[in-house]
Amino acid sequence: MHDLADLWVASQEFLDMGGTVLLVILAVTFLMWSLIVERYRYLRVLFPIEAEAVVTEWRARTDRTSWYAHQIRREMISRATAALRGPLGLIQAFVAVCPLLGLLGTVTGIVEVFDVVAFAGSGNPRALASGVSRATIPTMAGMVAALSGFVVTSQLARRIELEAGRMADRLSPES
DSSP: OHHHHHHHHHHHHHHHHHHOOOHHHHHHHHHHHHHHHHHHHIIIIIIIHHHHHHHHHHHOOOSSHHHHHHHHHHOOOOOOHHHHTTTTHHHHHHHHHHEEEEEEHHHHHHHHHHHHHHHHHHHHHHHHHHHHHHHHHHHHHHHHHHHHHHHHOOOOOHHHHHHHHHHHHHTTTOO
């Protein structure tokens, strides 16, 4: 229990060193990873059920070769692909925003350093260190969040395109 309290205090100190921008980065990262986990859950659990329903609906059709049937097939594939992608664009936006928020933290930290220098002069290294940490910690946090999100999101996008292609193949006119 004592270790948990120490971890909590260390986390609070880290967040205080990074400033308000670090809290925003933390919130954006939490939202981004929540959506990533939701998409992977959708791919593993819900999409196979929905894809099977679409394939069953397609195979129940008697006409699969006419122009109308091809248009219906395209609509079915399009609907399923849109459901697969879901919030992928929002996840990618969060990935893009994380480094920008880190940059915002850098700017606000540098402004704090300039305020300290203007008020206390450049002879107070402790006061300068606080501003420097507020400048570097959000940058690091924003880059770590963006890189981790980028790697996973690119894998997720590839998997989504693969699943969409597989479903399109299962809806061939001959099946």
